[in-house]
Amino acid sequence: MMSVETVDTLIVGGGLSGIYAAWLLSRKNTSFVVLEARERIGGRILCPGYQGFFSDLGPSWYWPAIHPKITHLIETLGLNSYPQFETGLGRFQRSDGAVQTVRGYPMEPPSRRLFGGMHSLIRKLREGIPENAVRCNHPVCDIEKTVGGILVSVGELEKPPWARFRANQLILALPPRLAAATILFTPELSHQLTQAMLKIGTWMAGQAKFSAIYDEPFWRQTGLSGQAFSERGPLGEIHDGSNHDKGPFGLTGFVGIPAAQRNQTATLTDAIMAQLAVIFGAQAARPTAFFYQDWARERFTATTFDQPPMYTHPQYHVPAGRSAIWDGTCHFAGTETADVQGGYLEGALGAAERAVMNILG
Structure with a gap:
């Protein structure tokens, strides 16, 4: 029979x-385990490195x-940040492909970036968590409410689980949305909550x-901020994505075409390069x-369900007005469930704080 590992809280x-x-629970006298499906932690925070710079x-x-x-957490952890570079003029590409230089559109309020990329925040938090408390490559497929607590199975749906955990x-x-689409809940969640x-x-x-x-910020040297918007694509929005005041330097941004049309990566990469050259010159x-x-x-x-593009930032909230289910033993966190600033890093912190406070009382 498969052994079941027991802790106070499962994340x-x-x-x-x-x-x-x-990290919050590690500062209290309580046991916990984090189950992460990927081979890495960080979720949507992803920062590949090049010459000591992380994009x-x-x-x-x-x-x-x-x-x-x-802002407070970054200061508490001793991390350093720098302002988003926005000095200079912007570029705008019309639907016919023509490009013109325009005044810049600085973010309001001003934004900042972290040295080491946003993953430096994850790395620093990880240092304060017991080594064996984080389990990568542990996709949760089943969550069951039992008399003795909550039983969580790891593996794939419709296949025998290869690990089980129990928690209060x-x-x-x-x-x-990801939880509802990929995890089997027992007892079954209500239709209203699932929807x-x-x-x-x-x-x-x-x-x-x-x-x-x-190696060089050639756009800055010609008076450009690195900011650009396009009605043509494939890129819809571009920003300066450089290190603070030394190399390497970078341009970064978002693809503007829908997910269903992004199935040829090599072709798309060629199109991105061609567009960067049109907007910023051949060196780009x-x-x-x-x-x-x-x-x-x-x-x-x-x-x-996530294939159609989002054109506006949603108003996020806990599902069906509930921050917890199953008699207050299963708590929603994640930035999409935040009371304020949902979708942002700020919302992720707020939702985690709410869940931990509800658990610890």
Whole structure:
């Protein structure tokens, strides 16, 4: 018979919300385990490195004026940040392909980036969590409420599980839509709750992002900020994605075409290079490194419901007005369930704090 590991609290999902919840619990006299489906922690925070610089292919920015939680956490952890570079003019590409220089559109309020990429936040939080408390390559397939607590199975649906855990409390630190679409709940969740979970769109799940790295910031040298918008594509939005005041330098941004049309990566990469050359000059088509991430192709981020693009930022909330179910033993976390700033890093922290506070009382 398969042994069952028992802890006080199980956290499903090792993105920012789950890792922050674990960090908060590690400061209390309580046992916990984080179950992460991927081979890495961080979730939608992904930062490939090149010559000591880490490109953000997930969230890039935080806004100190409106994001007090993450601002305070960054200071508490001793991390350093720098302002998003926005000095200079912008570029705009019309639907006919013509490009013109326009005044820049600085973010308001001003945004900042982290040295080491946003993953430096995950790495620093991980240092405060017991080594064996985080289990990667542990996809949860079944969550069952039992007389003795909550039983969680790891593996694939419709196949025998290969690991089981039991806990008194559980934190669902993953997007509600992903949980509803990929995890079997016993007893079955109500139709109203399941539909509410499926209707909450996963932020970034339908998006794709690129980062092109260069030895010199040639756009800055011609008075450009690196910011550009396009009605033509494939890129719809571009920003300076450089290190602070030294190389390497970079351009980064978002693909503007729908996920269903992004099925030829090599062809899309060629189109991105051609567009960068049109907007910023021939040198832009010759990066020293290039990174691309299509979140719609990530099985532990997106579902088939996430393929249509989001054109506006949703108003996020807990599903069906409930922050916890099963007599207060299963708690929703993850940025899509935040009371404020849902979809942002700030929301991920707020949702984790709420879940942990409800558990600890």
